[in-house]
Amino acid sequence: MHSPSSPDPNLYAPSGVSDEQVSREIERQSKREHEAKMGTLMELFGGVGASKGGEEGEEGKGEGMEREVVEMVLWAEGGDVGKAVERLLEMSG
Numbered sequence: 001m002h003s004p005s006s007p008d009p010n011l012y013a014p015s016g017v018s019d020e021q022v023s024r025e026i027e028r029q030s031k032r033e034h035e036a037k038m039g040t041l042m043e044l045f046g047g048v049g050a051s052k053g054g055e056e057g058e059e060g061k062g063e064g065m066e067r068e069v070v071e072m073v074l075w076a077e078g079g080d081v082g083k084a085v086e087r088l089l090e091m092s093g
Contacts, residue, residue: 034074034079037074037079037081037084038067038070038071038074040081041070041073041074041081041084041085041088042067042070044085044088045064045065045070045088045092046064046065046067046070047064047065065088065091065092069091070084070088073087073088073091
């Protein structure tokens with residue numbers, strides 16, 4: 001019988017790094033990933049003015065979707081940008 005291979009040591013934090021530091025880094029990377037996804041979706045669906053944190057200028061009124069709506073759709077689709085795009089297209093059409 002064949003034994004499973006040992007886990008890759010590169011998958012683990014160095015011995016001097018605390019669990020708290022690892023947790024903070026995971027949270028930081030998750031936030032960065034979320035903001036990148038939101039940036040992409042807001043470019044596609046935010047319209048003029050709405051992509052700047054939801055603050056619409058005069059020329060942006062009535063155009064695009066509010067950031068909160070886009071964020072809720074992304075959350076509802078489990079962070080899947082492709083599915084969020086499909087849902088947002090359905091909503092905008």
